[in-house]
Amino acid sequence: MYKIAKENLSALFQLIAETRELYLPVKTAGQTNFAAWSKDAEVDLDTLKTVKSAKDAFFPQSEGLYTVKKEGKKMSIEPERLKEQEFVVFGMKACDVRGMEVLDNVFLSEPVDTFYEARRAHGTIVAMACHEPEETCFCKVFGVDAASPASDVAVWNVGEALYWKAQSEKGEALTEAVKELLTEADEDGAAAVEAEKDAIHKIVEKLPYMSLSLEGWNGDALSEKFDSPVWEELYKPCLACGTCTFVCPTCQCYDIKDYTAGNTVSRYRCWDSCMYSDFTMMAHGNNRTSQMQRFRQRFMHKLVYYPANNDGMYSCTGCGRCVEKCPSALNIVKVVKAFQNQGGEK
């Protein structure tokens, strides 16, 4: 384990940026989101949760696929190049790291998504333990340890220093590259990190959503959950915006679109939301015609369909972003609780 004083962080970022691209939480107009580092960027490591999750770094909100160009009578197709540059995402949290595992299961299984695969191959994740978890967090419910992110490098924020521990080959390589700024942590440091972990665990125990039970949510519950009358009541406040899906670290649906610019057509993909009326629109029309069906789809996917296909792993990480951002104060916790209550009354 290594140690770096907080005052040396900007030197660290500069050093990383010399050889790699660097993405980290940057505050723009009052809101913190992952963005490319620059000297003028206002780096903000204190905000617990960025508005959007870090999935953008590996699965951007929009990305080009190929461009068709017309010159005279000739047409040419230029595929978008895969990511070749090494990059570092600094300051993810344990829940975001779990989010990447969820996306891996989708994009790295056959047929492999080459764009995502390339980014995963070249990206190194430096994740921070959550110094002060908040009331909207419920990662523990999904077995995520906020104190020990499963990333390439794990970082703990203790007092005036950050403790740095490489946990994979990529993590070792990055550590090697920035070694000049790191100092070997002594026993006191190791003890401080253990104390920080304990403190985090203690706070996590106090969070209001810790008692959330996922009993009954699994791949086998398909018909029972799908046909439940609870959805009819639950969806009503939903305004059908896509906020929950766009801030979510695990939502992975995308749409493919063409943009015509005179002599070129660029084909790109961008995030889509199952909350939208034209989601999975086909020639015959739409599969899901009511907002209730769209609403149900989102939560069934997270808690039933995904676990059914991925050995019981849920595609929710308990990051709590939907809890914070839904304009109608709906969220996955309320859905789970509504089913629990209904079970109790019967």
Place this chain on the structure above:
Amino acid sequence: MSLENKEFKPKIVAFCCNWCSYAGADLAGSSRLTYPADVKIIRVPCSCRVNPMFILRAFEKGADGVIMCGCHPGDCHYSTGNYYARRRMTLLFSMLDYIGVENGRTRVEWVSAAEGVKFSETMNSFVEKIYSLGENVRLGDLRCKS
């Protein structure tokens, strides 16, 4: 007209109403009055047909200036179309100004079917203005620039 900036060839879109301004452009042509070829005219049934989206689309696809011409207020073929258009364009242009798009890139002129001279003068002065403002970089889609 001063054309010092030889590199920059502006693209200018002119929405002209069918009944007055388009006829005014015709008259300018048949009277052999000149106006720069940078102006591309789009004929619309009435100035009131111009949706704010048309103006933004024109900028998106690479226009450096957009001008809308219609019948003089009071002379609209449909009686009142240009009165509504006048309010809409005033608000839209004010909004574009508000978000920092140079005000000179948008203009409304009322040109009647008899005003070939005015049409030619208007276009000349508008093109000159756009030359002085240079390329539109604040309200275009980069994908259309390549």
Place this chain on the structure above:
Amino acid sequence: MQELINRAKELLADGTVARVLGYKAGDLPYNPEPAYFESAEELKDFVYNGFCGANLSKYMIEASKLEGKTMVFLKPCDTYSFNQLLKEHRVDRDKAYIVGVGCKGKLDIEKVKKQGIKGIQSIKGADITDDAQILTIQTIYGEKTCSYGDAMLERCHVCKGKEHRIFDEQIGESKETKDAERFAEVERIEAMSPEEKFAYFRSELSKCIRCNACRNACPACSCRKCVFDSNKFDSSQKANVDSFEEKMFHIIRAFHVAGRCTDCGECSRVCPQGIPLHLFNRKFIKDIDELYGEYQAGADTDSTAPLTDYTFEDAEPSIVGKRG
């Protein structure tokens, strides 16, 4: 709050209304959700406090399609939206029993959190019967206090007034919350140079994730099919692939509601990225007021909207460059 519940029970019992549209207690101290109640039994979850900020007029569009009357709790600013919807034939007056609820300003939990208050366990002082002076917040990290005014939504600082524009009955007291000028921020931006204006909006709008929350929460955005959702039109973009698109979306959205926007502030309230979207709408309102005479959408149900009206003497568009 008990008064609201009692009244709801009475009206449900005597059959005046078929359902009640109000708020259901959330699972955190600050996240009540809009909800329908159809029986006295269900009303046990009813809540109405400072965090009930959503504009329920929007929900009345759907409620108007249901059988029977809906009792709805509207704050003063919501009634403007209801009037406007009534004027546009999007809600049915006969299907609504409107209870005008007093308002002491609505709270924005983001503003509380911005003060560094986190790990919130309970909040005291947000009930409508409280005097709206101070919030006492229990957190995992100790007890914190926060002034009510500092936690209020932007729209409450520039409140249009505590008078309900349409109601069947009124319950509860209001408290004046206006302590800022409505157009001050718009004027501040107008005074900037074009470069500064551009940089300001570029920085704000670059945060937009096109989640459409602003549109879907907006009571004036009541089109059945939005132009930005139509797949037959290339305006349907789900992401701001280019910086043009964020401007396109927000300008056109503001334009579509120009003259109809009551300035209820829902767009800014719901924006997950905290973009001050009301600044677009308020710019249009300010221009309309200055150029075509003062107009407040939703103040009544029969006036002609500024963009469907004209005078022979209207200002020419060239005025934009001439004003200071």
